[in-house]
Amino acid sequence: MLGGGGLVAVNVYASATESGDQQGQVATGQVLSAPTIYCPDVGSRLTTVPDGAKADVDRELAQLDQQIVAAYQQLTRSAAAIEQNPGLADDTIMNPLKEKRSASLQRIADAIGREGDRPQGLDDLAACTLRSSNQGDGQSADPQGGATPSQSGQASTAPSQGTGAGGQGGNGPVAADYADITSVQPNVTTPAERSGGSTGTFSSSCGVNANGLFNSDNVIVAPGVSNGAHHFHDYIGNQSNNAFASDQDLANADTSCADKGDRSTYYWPVLRLQNGKQERDADKPGGGTEGNAGQIVTAKQVTLTFEGNPTSKVTEMPRLLRIITGDAKAFVNGPANANASWSCTGFENRQLKDKYPLCPAGSDVVRTFRFQSCWDGRNIDSANHRTHVAFEAPDGSCPAGFQAIPQLVQRIVYAVAAPSLQDGGRTVPLFAVDSFPEQLHKPVTDHGDFINVFDESLMRKMVDCINSGRTCGAGADEQPPSESTQPSEPSEPSDTASPVAPPAQTQSAEPSEPATEQPSSEPPATASSGTGLPRVDASTSPKESATAKPSTAKPSTTKSSTTKSSGGGVISEPTQRPDTETPADTAVAATPTDTSVAALAGQETPATGSGTEPQTEPQAVQGDLAETGFHLWPALFGGLLLASGAVLLWRARRNAV
Incomplete structure (x- = not known):
């Protein structure tokens, strides 16, 4: 009876809260500051691009965005390991990202140089930094169109303790x-x-x-x-x-x-x-x-x-x-x-x-x-x-x-x-x-x-x-x-x-x-x-x-x-x-009061044509108790155990009398 009752309680509670766990969540108590990646925006610096170089430059700018996305996804997948070893972020994510950006920036400079004056100083934009998720809105732009750290100072290069809950996709929004x-x-x-x-x-x-x-x-x-x-x-x-x-x-x-x-x-x-x-x-x-x-x-x-x-x-x-x-x-x-x-x-x-x-x-x-x-x-x-x-x-x-x-x-x-x-x-x-x-x-x-x-x-x-x-x-x-x-x-x-x-x-x-x-x-x-x-x-x-x-x-x-x-x-x-x-x-x-953001869960996916067909119904995930009856079979089994135990107890007491 105890085992059956416990099985019922645990399964029903888990099913009833499952939907909420899968929906967007915002931490409203402690502030957990998950990191995000800041890279200088190259496109805003390129105010003059010859027509003959435009196609190549556009492709490389898109590739720079893809590199940041891939690095961010790697960062969130590695959050636990990086928390234990902060240096891992530089070794496995930030330094390789800088190398990839340097190569793309070199190709941009070459493309423009073939059609006109080669731009100078692009390689200075290769390095990226990690910033806590409570930075960004408070930043001010520098004269060249970049951003400067907020008054709280430069963010640590390692994720702060824990990863805050941050929406269904794992990367926001948050209560603030x-x-x-x-x-x-x-x-x-x-x-x-x-x-x-x-x-x-x-x-x-x-x-x-x-x-x-x-x-x-x-x-x-x-x-x-x-x-x-x-x-x-x-x-x-x-x-x-x-x-x-x-x-x-x-x-x-x-x-x-x-x-x-x-x-x-x-x-x-x-x-x-x-x-x-x-x-x-x-x-x-x-x-x-x-x-x-x-x-x-x-x-x-x-x-x-x-x-x-x-x-x-x-x-x-x-x-x-x-x-x-x-x-x-x-x-x-x-x-x-x-x-x-x-x-x-x-x-x-x-x-x-x-x-x-x-x-x-x-x-x-x-x-x-x-x-x-x-x-x-x-x-x-x-x-x-x-x-x-x-x-x-x-x-x-x-x-x-x-x-x-x-x-x-x-x-x-x-x-x-x-x-x-x-x-x-x-x-x-x-x-x-x-x-x-x-x-x-x-x-x-x-x-x-x-x-x-x-x-x-x-x-x-x-x-x-x-x-x-x-x-x-x-x-x-x-x-x-x-x-x-x-x-x-x-x-x-x-x-x-x-x-x-x-x-x-x-x-x-x-x-x-x-x-x-x-x-x-x-x-x-x-x-x-x-x-x-x-x-x-x-x-x-x-x-x-x-x-x-x-x-x-x-x-x-x-x-x-x-x-x-x-x-x-x-x-x-x-x-x-x-x-x-x-x-x-x-x-x-x-004024922001809570900046907890969760890490993005998901794999890096190459950008290829999707060609998906129209969808006729939402792909619903497991919902609340009314939607998850199929997943309540352990509770049903527990209920049978509970009922059987009650019957056996009643018969045993009756025979004893």
Whole structure:
């Protein structure tokens, strides 16, 4: 009887907690500081690359990223051994990484030297360092675009004691990555309009990527390289965007936009719920093998608005202009190019730069990207993908030699609930954007990418509309309801059915002083081919404002529903994307209180084409007690032992009488 009862208790307890153990977890007690790898960002230093060397340089830059990913994966697999012998990190990881980077940097210098002047000093960027996971957000950029250690000093070259829990993928997020939006002071201002300014707006309606088009490529940063981003992107608009898409491919592509004259491509890192589920990419590069785990969330609403300039008229964007806003590596690079902007519906006059928002009940999570809106008048791209465009000054003016173009304001709304930080996301799962593995899913790494493939006639119409102060475009009146497909069979109940108030434990974070770092080119204006994967879809919601202005609409209480994707695309490989969103100088964030991050579990996987087929159902891992009945057979056996023992005891006592 004792043995049977014990077997029942142990098995039931283990099964009931198994799901929570496999979901994203955040250590909320002691601070355990797991290491991450910082390497100088070579791409940002290469401001001039001859056209003849560009292909070779792009391939080598992608290879540098792959080397860091592989080193980080090795670091996390070897964490226990390195803790016992700190010197092992240098011998087996950091020194070999330096040698590989030196070889790649040599090839970059050779490629540029064959076409022009050979760059000097690249080899100085070969060495990388280990930093504890509580460094990064506090770093400041050096004049050359790198990062300097935070005020706490240089991190130890060995992992600190233990590895902190850090999400379903083992590399974040952590509790300190979230802040209660109600504790943030209003920090959004709008430049005053002046005589001669352009006050109109033009909207494009391109859906929410309900057909599930994503990949881990980045045709801007790593053209011709599969898995160049090492994380997955949502795509709307152009339907042919992958690493191998030529300008002609983009021009001839289909589009999800209501106005077929807009074949532009809009993409950003997917948002995932770390709820224990595994997507089809769970064992693929860019997905689970690189720490990007959990269920991809379909946006409730996406609005694309092109705005004017407060001080001047705007000119037409050149066709195939590329703009990257934000920095996908901002956690280790420092915030110089970061432009993340996180908020909640009803609170959009409060923007967060380096925290995910905890929204109150009835309020949805909002990501806003305000793109650079000053163009050099000559180039559609630049070697570092930044210097050909710039942000407006605080007064709305463009730098000398630049001219104002329509500013893309991209607003993405998700019906996801505030995670339960007090139990590591077991009750209500954590959410986070995909990132490079060593960037630990930090919100400051959020970023957006845009390629202008508007028909020239439609671009002229946009500019005329904005300059004349009118409101125009397919999404001008209201955003059409989000597309979605109903599941063909029931799914598990979602923990995110409706937003809940943030747990009391999370409200200890207090707003810090506004950050002062600004994107490198100019201060930003103040914030006012994939496979069909199953995604959480929050649709059929009330319409939202098409701009990033503070919301005055009543928060939506629409529940989200788990649905399957209706279609598939072409999944190439993950690509990296830079980010730039919310003005750093106006973002007020909560002070980190816990930086525990777990090591990434997973094997190093070469970046090759995946060619995966559309998935029709989530690959669910073992869930809670209701889902794991099959795994309760030991409890059933124990119950039989317990019952048999009781019967035998009863008979023995009866015979004794």
